[in-house]
Amino acid sequence: MPSWSNWSGSVIAETARLAAPADEEEVAALVREAAAAGATVRVAGSGHSFVPVVPAEGAILTLDRLAGLLHADPASGRATLLAGTKLHEATHFLWEQGLALPNQGDVDTQSLAGAIATGTHGTGPGYGSISTRLVGARLVTASGDLLDVDSPDLLPALRVSLGLLGIMTRVTLACVPRYALRERVWQHPIDECLEQLEHNIASHDHYEFFWFPRSDIAESKSLDPVDAEPDTEDPPPLEGPGERVGWAHRIYPSVRELRFNEMEYAVPAEVGPACFRAVRQRMKERHPKVGWPVEYRTLAADDAWLSPAFGRATVTISVHQDAARPYREFFTDLEPIFRSYGGRPHWGKFHTCTRADLAAAYPRFEELCALRREFDPAGRFLSPYLAALFA
CATH class of the missing domain: 3.30.465.10 (Uridine Diphospho-n-acetylenolpyruvylglucosamine Reductase; domain 3)
Incomplete structure (x- = not known):
């Protein structure tokens, strides 16, 4: 049988069919074939989800040819x-x-x-x-x-x-x-970073920090709009602390050459600092060998039913581990901390939430499940992983 793997290698699946339809009608035909066979079908994007949302026994489609x-x-x-x-x-x-x-x-x-x-x-x-x-x-x-x-x-x-x-x-x-952005990256002790956290979030359009647990150093990054238009689409690279200006779509991304697995939870903004401190303490006490950084970001409240930021200003905290190293014990040891602060999991990243957990965390979860049954009564678009949560 054909096989498929996500980006980090943490999800590997066998499926009856891998297909790359060339247009919408071919996608529709593949779904009709699956329906006639009583099979499931899922779509793989770039495989950057760390949980098995993609694996389907019937068919896995890629939409790489539907681009432009x-x-x-x-x-x-x-x-x-x-x-x-x-x-x-x-x-x-x-x-x-x-x-x-x-x-x-x-x-x-x-x-x-x-x-x-x-x-x-x-x-x-x-x-x-x-x-x-x-x-x-x-x-x-x-x-x-x-x-x-x-x-x-x-x-x-x-x-x-x-x-x-x-x-x-x-x-x-x-x-x-x-628009163009000015990017500034600087390093400082984590305690200083936390003391300045509220000010930095309020002072910049976009602010985040990475905490490096072995050194206890934080690397902060701010992005703010500028009036000047860059001469070229591609800005010079920024390696380490410093500043640069460039078009926004080239400033936002960072190169991710090393592969990893990730868990991210979204907590109410007002408890973000306390949740981070609890994660930091647990990592220093129980996981001193973990070298990958912890990422801290902010999000506005929104109205998407399954959004981790549904109805509340949000802080997201992400923990990482090298793709070649065990990660489940580390992640599951930290997960109760996030849950204790009202955390909601990122849908593409590791978590162990049950359907009951998710229904309690997302106010419109059951409405989404009812709508799913209306749109897809036979569960055509459910992977086994998703069926346990949404069927």
Whole structure:
């Protein structure tokens, strides 16, 4: 049987079929074939999820051939792209049209559909995830039909929906005029970082820090808009502390050459510092050999039903471990801390939450499950992992 693996190698699956459809009709035909055979079908983006949301016994599809910009309107700021477009490609296409996303994370290799489906985000208390920019989408439904969705009643459910309602083949995003950012990176002791945390979050459009547990040093990064337009699309690289200016879509991402596994929880913003301190103490006491940094970011409240930032200003805290090293014992030892602070897991990253846990954490969880059953009564788009949580 064909096999598929995620980016880190932590999820490996065998499936009856791997397919790379060339257009929407071919996606629809593959779904109809699966329906006729009583089989499941899932879509793989770039494999940057660390939990088995993709593995399906029937078929795994890649939308890599469904890539490109379909339409952009600089006047309205709306742009429609094929859903398999990689984020770094999409932001280049937008830049050529004088547009940009108002915020991005520090990885831009995901597919647009995958980034939206899992709630990929950057940092900044005034900014939501990429999913919040979704104002329209085309879905291949469980019956193999094409459905255009732009209803304000359905969009909050569709955003961050893990492909449970259908296969996205194109997305329409609300963009902003393209802009440049000044990036500043500096290092300081973690205690000093925490003392200045509230000020730094309030003083910058985008601020985050990485804590390096072995040295107890924090590396802070701020991003702020500037009026000057850079001469070229690609800014000079920044290695270590320093400053640079460049177009936003080239400043946001960082190169991630080393592979890792990750757990991220989103907690209410007001308890973010206390939660981080508890994680830091646990790591120093029980996991002194872990060298990978802990990342601290902020997010605005939003209305997406399965968003970790649903209804509340949010802090996200991420822990990492080398892909070649064991990680489950480390992550599961920290997870109760996040849960004790009201944490909600990132959908693409490691967690051990049950359906009951998720229903308690997400106020509209059961509504999403009911809508999923309406859209996909036979569970065509459920992997075994997702079936345990959403069936």
